[in-house]
Amino acid sequence: MSEVNLATRLHKEDWDFSHHQGTWLLVILTMLMIGLAIWVLSNGFFLESALQSWAIVISALGSDEVLLENLTMLTPHFPLYLLIPFYYIPGLDTGAAPYLVSILATTTLLWLWARNLRDVDITQMRLAIVALLIVLHPAFLWAATSGGHISLTMITFYLLYRAAQHIISDHDIHSYISMAVVFVVFFFIDGTAIYIFVALIPLIVLIAPIRAIMVSPLSLYLIVGTPFAFAIGTWGYMNWIFEGSFLFFITDSESTFLGGMLAIDQYPWLQNNGGQFFKPFLIATGYLLIAYPVSIYLLLDTVDDNHRFRATFVLMLHPLIAIALATSQNYLTHPFEILALVSAGLMAELTYVKMQTQREFVLLAVFLLVSIVGGWWLFIETASPPMLRWVNAIQGVDTTTPVAKDGDYQLGRWLNANRLPTIIHERSAYRVIAARGDSEGLLLSYSHGFKSAMRRRIPTTEQIAVSKPDTLMGRRDLMNIRHPHLYSHGLEGYKRVYDKLGWRVYRRKDA
């Protein structure tokens, strides 16, 4: 008996990432992702939102007074907070931090997953195979190396799905608290949280015990949803405090909480399906079947196990409803923004799959492999422009915009070389700031200097940078709004010192 126990114990130790061999596996997978990230970045890939996030962070941290509100209320704050430590690490001023955070987040997800896999008694080799099959899925690799915050969203979705599994199997208070807290965190990571939350509402009946639903459905929703409601309320309140309006984050045209709502024409997915529910639902179902046929296998595999079947069914249905909802509200710019989360849900589901039998493991591995193939095909076929650039970058195609043609980059480098106090509106110039590497000496819209300059007829600041007013960014540039002829005619007492690729800089004559 004791030998059996010992054998089981040794066997269990064998698979864990905390075991030194497991640690090596985690390191290898992390290195793989870092290598891929370096490869795509070296081939010119960059994600606009990653650049924007980094610019927001360096703008806020480089200002005279470091204030929370300078991170803007228009984008969830949590991913920005994670970038803050990297601002102080020398050598990361090139904007690599968002990509590093993405990789670290996916590493964390793998580590969490391995910890939760303790209940599944599999060997080191099988763990390595399954982990590799999970990582090689394009959704996972995209999340890990694209520099966006999908990797963080995947962690929250993983925890959310774990909580749902626990509610189904244990119905303990911890799982309800987990679910509620995860939703709160989710809201501060990604605007899709609201759709993920609403999509789960009808599925609560599949998750919670039927007797609890019969006795008091309202209480279930209150327990799961109240913190989320408080999170939204808190965000609204902060918007009121700092921006003067509770609804600022969903009324300002530059808000990421609006998704693709105000730029439908830029997104084929919204052009074709925006404002509809059932059509995107059906299309997303097809996408799911192509990119994640393994979920069908899991559904069939669990048909005899009520608890697990319910969990797998929720895993399948939940993202589809969320995609349909987010599309119906013209939020979702591409289905992979939510569909990629299935990878995280799948990882959570695997913590319940008994992979120790040869048959089960082989079948699972085959379906995972098919999922990778289907996933890549679908990813490439439906790719949005940034996704396509990422795929091209992987294939070694240089997607770099020639430096000479990049106006933002050129201005950023010029401002770096000419470090005089300069008025610049950061919302139209985030790429400029990112290219400059810091915001020291820049008078951004939330600074006293900028506000003071806006109140004066003629500003007294040494330099003013202004973008061409007939571009989208130029129209939003506050300097153009305040001084409509600034770009073309300059200002009294100022001389033009820079004029290149849609940007002009005016310097005070006596500066």
Place this chain on the structure above:
Amino acid sequence: MSKTQGAVKGKIGEMLLNAGLITQQQLDEALAQQSSQGGRLGDIILSKGWMKTTEFYSVLSDHFRRGRIGDLLLSQDLITEEQMAEVLDLQHMWGDRIGDIILSKGWLSSFQMAEALAEHFDKPIVNLLKDKPNSKILNRDDLSTYSENLFVPWKRENGLLKVALVDVNPELLELVDSVVKEPFDFVLTAKFDVIWYLQEVGNMFYSEKAVHELANVQPEYSASEVVTPKQLRFLFVVMTIGMVFFGFWPVTTFIVIILAISAFLMVNFVLRMVLTWVGGDPQFDNTVTDEEVAALDDKDLPVYTIMLPMYHEASTLPAIAQALRQIDYPLSKLDIKLILEQDDDETIDCAKELGLEAIFEILRVPDCLPKTKPKACNYAMHFSRGEFATIYDGEDAPEVDQLKKAFVAFTKGGRKIAVIQARLNYFNGKENWLTRMFTMEYSLWFDFYLPALDALNIPIPLGGTSNHFRMDVLREMDGWDPYNVTEDCDLGVRLVQSGYRVGVLNSTTYEEANNSIPNWIRQRSRWLKGYMQSYLVHMRTPIVFYHKLGAVGFWGFQFFIGGTIFSALSMPIMAAFYIVWLLTQTALFDPFFPSVVLYVTLFNLSIANGFLIYLFMLSGFKRKYFDLIPWAITVPFYWILQSWACYKGLWQLVNNPFYWEKTHHGLTTFEVDHETGEVSDTGGAH
């Protein structure tokens, strides 16, 4: 008669001789004395001190005993055949003595039982109220031993001390022997004769002990001194420095104060979140399982004392008596003390009229200050015979298996577990808004916080009732502090400092939630005043306190006990700032709220308060009080009441620190049927 006696005499001598307890020479001497001076041979032999009384009766008990006690009672028609059969069944299950079982059933009075025992042992019966003991032979220092073990030295007859006993067993005789330290024989008396007599002669002694024992023996733990000179000096220094800073740097000082308050509240919130998470672990709902309770053998259960301190609560007495009869514990092993104040004629009369079984003992606590529950319990401690003890309030309805669960928990926990707190909750939670709030608060406190404190080794502030003690440890701690109006909270902290553990139990006692705001304020102001007393007492020597509790225990105490007081006191101040700003949008406060302070206060206002409301919801959810959950949103109004009560408590701490704000019970229209456990609203819910 004399013929019989002569035959007996001869046999006694032979039996003692055969047992080697006396020599032939001693027997001859005793016989010679008997023939010259008269008297009983046994008395003569005992008075000579040749052997201990225990040794004497170990040889001769069968000799004196007349048949079996059951047969005796049957022959005298004191009990019926059916009752006897039931008693024998119960004896088989409980492993207790027939006399105790009959008394617990109330079939005989204690005096009748004493008469029967006297006849059984062929000993005289004495009525101590008529034939009072010679008070000169009582040893004042032994009064507690007398009352705890129900015996009292009665008289000296023919040079031999006669001790009045309620029961006869070798352990008791051995104890009496060690206490009186001289040869003795015994007579029998009724239990209540001993109790009433000792109360009559020992009132001063017991009262003195109840009031001053802790202050005399461990003055460092007594709240009789509210603030020590050292603490006053410290307060003076802090306030002086504060004033100097205010004078020179008013804005900065104000910012630091606001930041300190906000940071404290933030950590306090984080601690409560951690406690909720830790306490929400399902393992705490099964610290003692039903299987463990079922596996208990009633024969192994010890005597359990139940203390019922009551004051003007005649109306609740029948219900609690019924609730205690329903408890799943051998009745004969229950030692229930109705602790009533001497001037509370109404409750005393009610108790008498109820004609309660002999397991219920009425103790009248002498009228002296401070008139507090801990003093009453300290008083009762001297009459308690249980190995374990618990306290219930008059309106309590404990779950029937609570005592057994507590016993299992003590057994599992080992000697270091000194006290176990059962969960408290309310049966009238749905009565009105206040009871809803109170119920959720209690659920959070007892179902989440206390188990977590136990798990994290943070001192547990015991609740007022349903705390189960090891009696020897309780005595070692000198009982409760009668000057502390939350003596239970204080005792929990003292126990941890003495190296004991305070555990929690997954059994609930249902109480009556306060349904009236003035009454609630009275109760809550007392609790918070008591927390302040406890905080001041234990923070007299903070470094020593830190070393005894360790970092987690120390800081846990600061934030859990201190945090409860501090958050209640600071909430109105912070809320006032906020409301004034909200209504006027004034920029007056801007200098005092720089960005960091603003963020922390924003966090507290929105996230922390939001989650604290959520914790109330969780408490209702865990208890399956689904109807209460939506009401949790109104909990900020409850916090306002809490602050009100806290300021009242602070005022009283300064002006009337030992005043016990009495909570009036019996105001609810809800009733619990103690047989079925069902709750009904007899007066229409609000």
